Amino acid sequence: MNIRQELTKIVSGAFEKLGYAPEYGAVTVSGRPDLCQFQCNGAMAAAKEYRTAPAAIADGIAECLRMDKRFSSVESVKPGFINMSLSDAWLAELMNAAGGDDRLTLPLMEPRTIVVDYGGANVAKPLHVGHLRSAIIGDTLCRLARFLGHRVISDVHLGDWGLQMGLVIAEIEREQPELCYFDPDYEGDYPAEPPVTVDELNVIYPAASARSKTDAEFAAKAARATVELQDGRAGYTALWRHVRGVSIADLKRNYGALGVSFDYWYGESDADKYIPRVIGLLRNKKLLRESDGAMVVDTALPEDKEPMPPMIVVKSNGGDMYGTTDLGTILQRVEDWKPDEIWYVVDNRQALHFKQVFRCAALAGLLDNTDCIHINFGTMNGRDGKPYKTRDGGVMRLSDMIGDVTKSAYDKASGSDIAMSEEEKLRVARAVGVAAIKIGDMLNHRTRDFIFDMDRFLAYEGKTGPYLQYTAVRINSLLAKAGEAKVSSGDILPPASGAERELQLSLLSVADALPRALAEKAPNIICEVLFDVAGAYNRFYFENKILTCPEEGRRASWLSLSRLTGDMLGILLGLLGIEVPENM
RNA sequence: GCGCCCGUAGCUCAGUGGAUAGAGCACCCGCCUCCUAAGCGGGGGGUCGGACGUUCAAGUCGUCUCGGGCGUGCCA
Numbered sequence: 001m002n003i004r005q006e007l008t009k010i011v012s013g014a015f016e017k018l019g020y021a022p023e024y025g026a027v028t029v030s031g032r033p034d035l036c037q038f039q040c041n042g043a044m045a046a047a048k049e050y051r052t053a054p055a056a057i058a059d060g061i062a063e064c065l066r067m068d069k070r071f072s073s074v075e076s077v078k079p080g081f082i083n084m085s086l087s088d089a090w091l092a093e094l095m096n097a098a099g100g101d102d103r104l105t106l107p108l109m110e111p112r113t114i115v116v117d118y119g120g121a122n123v124a125k126p127l128h129v130g131h132l133r134s135a136i137i138g139d140t141l142c143r144l145a146r147f148l149g150h151r152v153i154s155d156v157h158l159g160d161w162g163l164q165m166g167l168v169i170a171e172i173e174r175e176q177p178e179l180c181y182f183d184p185d186y187e188g189d190y191p192a193e194p195p196v197t198v199d200e201l202n203v204i205y206p207a208a209s210a211r212s213k214t215d216a217e218f219a220a221k222a223a224r225a226t227v228e229l230q231d232g233r234a235g236y237t238a239l240w241r242h243v244r245g246v247s248i249a250d251l252k253r254n255y256g257a258l259g260v261s262f263d264y265w266y267g268e269s270d271a272d273k274y275i276p277r278v279i280g281l282l283r284n285k286k287l288l289r290e291s292d293g294a295m296v297v298d299t300a301l302p303e304d305k306e307p308m309p310p311m312i313v314v315k316s317n318g319g320d321m322y323g324t325t326d327l328g329t330i331l332q333r334v335e336d337w338k339p340d341e342i343w344y345v346v347d348n349r350q351a352l353h354f355k356q357v358f359r360c361a362a363l364a365g366l367l368d369n370t371d372c373i374h375i376n377f378g379t380m381n382g383r384d385g386k387p388y389k390t391r392d393g394g395v396m397r398l399s400d401m402i403g404d405v406t407k408s409a410y411d412k413a414s415g416s417d418i419a420m421s422e423e424e425k426l427r428v429a430r431a432v433g434v435a436a437i438k439i440g441d442m443l444n445h446r447t448r449d450f451i452f453d454m455d456r457f458l459a460y461e462g463k464t465g466p467y468l469q470y471t472a473v474r475i476n477s478l479l480a481k482a483g484e485a486k487v488s489s490g491d492i493l494p495p496a497s498g499a500e501r502e503l504q505l506s507l508l509s510v511a512d513a514l515p516r517a518l519a520e521k522a523p524n525i526i527c528e529v530l531f532d533v534a535g536a537y538n539r540f541y542f543e544n545k546i547l548t549c550p551e552e553g554r555r556a557s558w559l560s561l562s563r564l565t566g567d568m569l570g571i572l573l574g575l576l577g578i579e580v581p582e583n584m
Numbered sequence: 585g586c587g588c589c590c591g592u593a594g595c596u597c598a599g600u601g602g603a604u605a606g607a608g609c610a611c612c613c614g615c616c617u618c619c620u621a622a623g624c625g626g627g628g629g630g631u632c633g634g635a636c637g638u639u640c641a642a643g644u645c646g647u648c649u650c651g652g653g654c655g656u657g658c659c660a
Contacts, residue, residue, distance in 0.1 A: 032603060041602055044640065054640080079640075081603070122660080163659060268660095294658055306587040307656065315658045322660050349654060351588065378589085379654080386653095418620065432622090443608090444597065447589075449653065451596065456609075460622055463597090463608040470622050478619055516600075528598070531607080542615090542624045584622065 001094065001105045002511045003086075004029065004038070011040050011082070014064040020046050020057065027084075029509065036075070036083035037505060043080040054080025088494030091504050095492040098507065099564045104571065106511050108149040109518075115153045115333050116142050118345035119255070119262065122159035123247040124168045124205045127254050127398040129388055129452065133377050136438050136577070137446055138345035139260040140523045141375070143575045148518055153337055156251075158267035160244050161325065164205060166226030168243060169236055170218060171208035172196065173225075181235040190235070194242035198250040201243065227319055230272065244269075257402050258434060259577035271328030275320055278327045281364045282313065292316065299359040311356040326357045330366050341371045343521070348376045348447065375521050378449035380441075388452045401454070406433035408458045409466075418583045428581040435465025435578045442523040442576065463531060465578060468569065471534040472580040474541065475566035482547060482559050489563060490556030499543050503536040503561065507568055514575075523576065530572045537565045 004027055012025030024042030031039070043058035050057070058076035065074040065084065072087040098104045118138020120131050127135075138154070146152045172195070173182045179195055180186045196204065212219040229236040248265060255261060279295075282288050287297045293316030300308035312321045333342060344354055354374040361367050382388040390396045410429035413420060420428065440457045444450040460466040482489070495501035510529050517525035546562065549555040570580060 028600070028602090030603095031605095035603080039602085041641095044602075047640075078603075120660095159660065292658080296657075308587095309657055312657050317658080319658085321658065325660095348589070350660085352655060353660090376589090381653090412622075416620085416622080448597085449590075453596075456596070459609075461609080462622095464622085466622055467608095470620080474620055474623085481619060520600090524598075528607090535607095538623060539625090541619080545618065547619045584620075 001097070002107055002515070003094070003508045004512045007038055007040075007084070010068065010070075011042070011061065011065065011084075014061045015042065015046070017064060018057075018060050020050060029512075030083065032083075035077070036073070037085040039084070040082040041080070043076075043082060047080065058082050086505075088501070091501070091508070092492050092494040094508060095504055095561065095564065099492060099560055104507075104510075104564065104568055106147075106514060106571070109515065111149050111151055112340040113151045113153070113337060114145055115155060115337055115339040115342045116145075116345065117155055117157045117329075117343065118142075119156040119260070120159075120346065121156055121251050121255075122164060123244050123267070124164060124201050125159075126202045127251065128395040129380060129398055129401055130395070131398055132258075132401075132437070133380060133441060133446070134345050134347070135255060135258060135260045136441060137375070137377055137523055138343075139258075140442065140526070140576050141343065141345065141518075141521055143577065144514065144518050144523075144526065147571075147575060148514060153264065153339070154262045155264040155266050155333075156262040157329065158244075158248070158251075158265060160240075160247075161230065161268035161272060162322065163222065163226050164209075165229055165240060165243070166222040166224070167208035167212055168201070168205055169225045169229065169239060170222040171204050171211070172239065174218070175204075179239075181239040183235065184233075186235060190238035194246050195239070196243065196246065198246055201246060201250075223317070223319075227317065230319065254399055254402075257399070257430075258437075259579070266329075266332075268322070268325045268329070271325045271332055272320075274328035274331040275324055278324065278331055278364060278366070279313065281366070282360075285364065287360075287363055288313065297360050297363065299356045299363070301359075306352075308352075308356065308359075311360050313360075323353065323357050323360070327361055327364065327366065330357075330361045330370075330372070334366060334368055334370055338368070339370055341373060343373050343375050345375045345377070348378055348449075350374070351376055373521075375446070377446040378444075380452045381449055383451055383453055385451070402433060402437070404454065405436055405457055406430055409433040409436065409460070412460060413584070416584060420583055424583065428584060431579040431581045432460070432466050432469060432584070435469050435573075436460060437465070438576055438578055439463075439465035439468065439527060443527045445524050446522060466584070468530055468534050468573060469578070469580055470584050471537055472566055472569040472573065473582070473584045475537070475562050475569070476580070476582075478541075478546060478562055479559070479566065485547065487547060487559065488556055489559035490553065492560045492564070493553060493557040496554065497540075497543060499536070499540045500561070503533075503540045503565065506532040506536040507564060510568060510572065526572060526575055530569070530576075533565060533568055533572070537562075537569075 007027040008025055011027050012022035015025045016022045024046040026042060027038050027040045030036045044054040046057055047054035058080040061082050062074045062076040070087055070090040072085045074084045077083055116138055118134045120134045142152050142154050212222055229240055288295050294312050295314035296310035296312050298310050311323050313324050315321060333339060358372040380388050406429050409432040410425060413425045413428045436457045495504055513525055513529035546558045
């Protein structure tokens with residue numbers, strides 16, 4: 001249950017009853033927790049319309065609400081604030097309702113079908129730290145949308161069809177020209193085993209990319225190979241299939257280490273067969289125009305403030321642009337899945353590109369009541385504010401980063417007071433490392449550039465993933481001890497202290513935070529509410545000795561409240577793809 | 585040049601037009617004979633880049649300005 005919505009309903013009712021528009025009854029969490037838990041500022045806004053002193057309106061509303069037993073206090077303050085706090089009895093009632101429900105009374109929304117495109121992975125290019133954000137933000141948004149009741153289809157949209165494939169093919173040919181894939185007259189079956197390993201691929205692409213910058217002939221060959229691959233040359237296609245397969249296996253391992261997965265591993269190549277139809281549609285609607293040998297579509301609107309260059313659909317050499325592939329992909333998604341929304345979790349820098357693509361898709365009539373949304377995010381920079389580099393100036397592999405953080409978490413686990421087996425330490429280290437990385441990133445608002453600081457990820461102190469896990473582990477340990485001692489839990493009682501009341505209120509606020517996080521596509525909102533809950537619990541835990549509490553009813557209540565908190569932390573961490581280890 | 589995004593504590597960042605702008609780190613001081621101290625409490629630290637405007641009320645909205653990042657047709 002969303003308490004803020006519930007209170008808004010109640011207060012709006014009071015406004016209406018007194019002859020004011022109900023819209024003024026909007027309730028927010030109090031900005032002055034020392035004064036009250038919730039507030040309504042509508043009286044001040046209403047004052048103008050009704051030409052009445054705001055304080056007089058607030059007095060009336062407060063008077064009207066005061067008789068409601070669900071409030072412990074309702075006050076009208078100075079300029080026209082309406083301050084209210086929940087009665088402890090109602091709070092306890094809400095806690096027990098949550099504790100007795102699988103979803104902890106968290107809301108479900110009207111289901112929509114949402115396709116989420118994230119990851120940004122390319123064939124033959126290893127994932128580096130720059131791929132982190134799309135993967136974990138996209139994964140979190142998928143989990144959140146699913147949890148709130150939506151039908152979510154995730155698609156990695158693999159970069160498997162562009163120039164980088166031509167570069168890789170050209171480089172393999174340069175190194176191993178004798179392979180049958182390069183013989184245009186070859187008529188036999190192609191080998192079942194790939195001619196390259198992942199490790200070789202990881203060397204081949206950078207080498208090819210570098211070569212193409214200094215060797216014009218090689219660059220031309222790569223471009224030609226790209227076109228020939230797209231035209232279906234048999235040998236290249238067979239080789240491409242191998243490279244793609246080897247690459248995908250490796251990508252799955254790396255994403256898997258982060259707990260990130262995809263429903264579909266479609267690639268740009270899968271959009272290829274839709275492209276002729278896209279171009280046909282554009283041509284029929286007379287949207288195509290020749291420009292410097294390329295075919296373009298004008299996407300500018302008269303009201304645009306920002307410059308909107310034409311979008312190139314067919315390059316002057318006859319090849320497709322990535323935007324064309326994106327259009328083909330939209331057609332495929334709309335036909336196969338009929339989504340209400342398509343989300344693109346992609347770097348800020350492609351904002352203009354997506355604006356063009358979405359407009360072009362609308363012009364072409366590809367969108368059938370489908371909203372396309374670019375969920376942009378900021379660049380990950382190093383401590384110098386420039387794009388992140390390793391000490392020797394190279395790009396850092398995602399697998400290396402995960403390895404470093406996991407190693408450090410392992411050392412920390414080894415120094416723990418808790419005795420753990422070797423195997424357990426490894427499991428804990430993996431879970432803790434991933435949590436450190438994810439929270440370190442997603443605590444920041446997604447649209448901002450942020451500083452990637454390995455040392456901070458390795459700190460495990462304060463506002464970090466491990467803090468959240470530690471809180472959950474503590475709770476689980478407490479509940480296990482209670483079980484051993486046969487101490488039973490029972491109804492959650494009205495709070496006996498400020499810390500306990502704050503814990504209950506923080507649990508109540510989750511139901512409001514999740515839809516907001518989804519509406520804004522902002523994982524940091526989930527993180528914030530997680531720290532609210534975990535912090536409140538840790539204060540409560542410090543103040544109260546739960547297992548040894550002599551009052552049986554109170555002890556039983558505290559155990560239930562602890563269980564509820566643990567379940568809530570589990571759900572919220574689950575939305576971020578973070579596991580709770582058995583020990584820390 | 586034009587456009588988009590961002591300037592909040594020493595650092596990294598939150599902040600749904602409302603009351604006294606919050607966290608974490610770092611620094612200083614406390615708390616384990618008692619359920620996991622990867623924890624809890626306290627302290628110092630701010631003209632929210634600047635100016636003007638809208639509003640009963642601006643870190644939040646608008647205009648201008650300074651500083652930084654990014655984008656601006658045949659890579660993705």
